[in-house]
Amino acid sequence: MNxxxxxxxxADETRLRCLMLIEHEQELCVCELTxxxxxxxxxxxxxxxxxxxxxxxxxxxxxxxxxxxxxxxxPDWAKTVLAETLESNQAFLADNLKRxxxxxxxxxxxxxxx
Amino acid sequence: MNxxxxxxxxADETRLRCLMLIEHEQELCVCELTxxxxxxxxxxxxxxxxxxxxxxxxxxxxxxxxxxxxxxxxPDWAKTVLAETLESNQAFLADNLKRxxxxxxxxxxxxxxx
DNA sequence: TTACAATATATGAAATATTATATATATGTC
DNA sequence: GACATATATATAATATTTCATATATTGTAA
Numbered sequence: 417m418n419x420x421x422x423x424x425x426x427a428d429e430t431r432l433r434c435l436m437l438i439e440h441e442q443e444l445c446v447c448e449l450t451x452x453x454x455x456x457x458x459x460x461x462x463x464x465x466x467x468x469x470x471x472x473x474x475x476x477x478x479x480x481x482x483x484x485x486x487x488x489x490x491p492d493w494a495k496t497v498l499a500e501t502l503e504s505n506q507a508f509l510a511d512n513l514k515r516x517x518x519x520x521x522x523x524x525x526x527x528x529x530x
Numbered sequence: 531m532n533x534x535x536x537x538x539x540x541a542d543e544t545r546l547r548c549l550m551l552i553e554h555e556q557e558l559c560v561c562e563l564t565x566x567x568x569x570x571x572x573x574x575x576x577x578x579x580x581x582x583x584x585x586x587x588x589x590x591x592x593x594x595x596x597x598x599x600x601x602x603x604x605p606d607w608a609k610t611v612l613a614e615t616l617e618s619n620q621a622f623l624a625d626n627l628k629r630x631x632x633x634x635x636x637x638x639x640x641x642x643x644x
Numbered sequence: 645t646t647a648c649a650a651t652a653t654a655t656g657a658a659a660t661a662t663t664a665t666a667t668a669t670a671t672g673t674c
Numbered sequence: 675g676a677c678a679t680a681t682a683t684a685t686a687a688t689a690t691t692t693c694a695t696a697t698a699t700t701g702t703a704a
Contacts, residue, residue: 419619420543427541428692429534446651459693461652480650480701493618497611504607505533542662560681573663575682594671594680 417471417491425470426501430455431463435472436509437516438484439502444516445481445523452516481523531585531605539584540615544569545577549586550623551630552598553616558630559595559637566630595637 426432433453438444446464450457464484467473472494473484486498502509540546547567552558558566564574578598581587586608588601600612616623 419615419622420541420546423537423540423546426537427534430692432534432537456694457651458653458695462693465652477651477700482651491618493614496614500607500610500614501533504605508533544662561679570664571681572665572683575680576662579682591671591681596681 417494421470422472422494422497425467425472426497428463430459431467432501433509433512434460434463434484435467435486435498436502436505437512438473439486439498440509440513441516443476443483443485445483447481448516448519448522449484451519452512454515478523531608535584536586536608536611539581539586540611542577544573545581546615547623547626548574548578548598549581549600549612550616550619551626552587553600553612554623554627555630557590557597557599557639559597561595562630562633562636563598565633566626568629592637592639597639 430453434449437449437452446457446461450460464473468475471487472490474487476483540549544567548563551563551566560571560575560578564571578587582589585601586604587598590597
């Protein structure tokens with residue numbers, strides 16, 4: 417993971433909010449992220465695709481939903497950066513988490529089998 | 531320090547190399563950075579000015595040189611991110627450190643008095 | 645199969661960032 | 675003061691990024 421490319425991924429408000437929300441919730445689908453950050457769906461989708469192509473996120477299709485989570489193959493230093501950023505910037509995400517909590521009809525997550 | 535603005539600062543190769551070199555060496559002047567990363571002086575100067583305006587670096591003039599170091603007022607989480615990035619990306623900087631070491635006539639740093 | 649909802653992608657316009665060149669300013673030395 | 679070195683800035687050209695709209699794909703349910 418090239419550090420410049422990694423930080424380019426974090427250097428956009430939409431992408432950083434999505435990443436932080438996913439980091440916080442482990443896994444979220446496009447419609448949940450769209451609701452949480454109050455942006456239009458194609459915009460969210462495009463940024464998620466970029467994060468996936470760069471290797472920061474992995475996706476998993478379940479029925480009509482596509483769920484994203486942080487890539488387990490991300491180098492440790494990058495995971496540390498994400499965790500540190502989340503932990504120290506709770507205020508940055510407060511509104512988004514509130515919107516997510518208020519959201520009705522959230523898709524059920526099938527437990528990943530071991 | 532807004533996290534998006536912070537990561538925008540890190541999301542450029544010239545700026546990230548300068549930041550990492552300064553993090554590694556504590557303090558460097560424009561001519562040392564210009565030599566280390568092998569870029570033209572106005573380009574380096576411009577990016578350093580941006581890092582200063584955003585609050586990541588502070589500068590100090592000593593004679594004809596201007597020295598930059600990481601701002602002591604940077605929030606802890608941001609300092610942690612810089613340190614973690616430096617520690618885990620030594621290869622990224624190897625050439626730049628070699629060039630810096632080979633550089634002749636480096637300006638002497640006056641000890642900061644306590 | 646059709647209708648519908650969720651998600652993904654393509655395109656082009658607008659905004660933004662980066663770059664090189666040229667020029668300006670500041671400092672130190674003679 | 676004249677000159678050399680170090681650094682900063684302005685400008686214009688170029689490249690990149692972002693966004694909204696439109697279109698395509700996938701899955702579900704009737």
